[in-house]
Amino acid sequence: MKRYIIVLAVASSVLGFAACNTSTQKDAKATEAAKPKGKYYCTMHPDITSDKPGTCSKCGMDLVERDTTAR
DSSP, rough: OHHHHHHHHHHHHHHHHHHHHHHHHHHHHHHHTTTTOEEOOOOOOOEEESSSSSBBBTOBBBOEEEEOOOO
């Protein structure tokens, strides 16, 4: 019975450390994916982006230049 408790404690510790390690990798990938893709975007539909000025394909509004200054 004592051996069973020790094995269970060791297994829980290993799983706990493994779970903590993968969360930082996921955070780094999420940060990379959140970066804006185009220089211009639609104010009503931020998912519509372009590298050059134009109009939104959903609503026809002019695309505005993305503010790239760091805050």
